[in-house]
Amino acid sequence: MKNKKRKIAAGAILIFLMGIIFVFSAQTAGESSHLSGNISKFIFGVYEWLFGEVSGERELRAMEIIHSLIRSLAHGFEYFLLEGAAFANAVLHLEKWKKAAFSSVLFCMIFALTDEIHQLFVEGRAFQLADIAVDTLGALVCLVICLWVTKDKLRMENG
Numbered sequence: 001m002k003n004k005k006r007k008i009a010a011g012a013i014l015i016f017l018m019g020i021i022f023v024f025s026a027q028t029a030g031e032s033s034h035l036s037g038n039i040s041k042f043i044f045g046v047y048e049w050l051f052g053e054v055s056g057e058r059e060l061r062a063m064e065i066i067h068s069l070i071r072s073l074a075h076g077f078e079y080f081l082l083e084g085a086a087f088a089n090a091v092l093h094l095e096k097w098k099k100a101a102f103s104s105v106l107f108c109m110i111f112a113l114t115d116e117i118h119q120l121f122v123e124g125r126a127f128q129l130a131d132i133a134v135d136t137l138g139a140l141v142c143l144v145i146c147l148w149v150t151k152d153k154l155r156m157e158n159g
Contacts, residue, residue, distance in 0.1 A: 007092045014085040018111065025115050029124025036074065040067040047146050075131055076138030083108050083139035087146050097150075101143055108139035 024032070043066055048054060054062055086107045088102035112135035119125035 003092065007089070010085065010088045010092055017078075017082050017085050021082065021111070021115060022118070024078070025118050025125070026122055027126050030124060036067060036070050037100070040070050041089070043070070072134050074105055076141070077136045078137035079112060079135040080142040081130050083142035084110065084146065086139075087143060097147075101147065104138070109136050112136060112139075141150050 007131050027035070040063060044059075044063055047062070047066075055094045084103060086104035087100060090104040090107075091097060094103065109132070112132045115135070116127045116129075116132055
């Protein structure tokens, strides 16, 4: 019974995260850019407060770099979280942890692909292979951490 509750909870978290990613992907380019732009402006403001004012061409270039970094980190972080939920589900449903690791990352890669296809139908958005790579990297980072954290348990279960 306890395992059934864990499976339901893990499944619900996975579906919730998939929904969040879908909602972010359904934003138009303007809406998405506005959200990440506000975060970029905040970070740039903190930078200027710490190190002094930046202006002109250097300000524009710094904002472009920060904005691009924020967007990539957001992509990676979404799929970092998704991998955690996918791996938990896979571990609960599959008997072998290697199958769980492979299937959870594959799931995230396929979801990233469908996410990019979805964006083809959203105003101002486009299919970006680089986003799939960043998403997959986020998932792989999470998987490495999950495997490292659970390595002793996995060793005991699999001899």
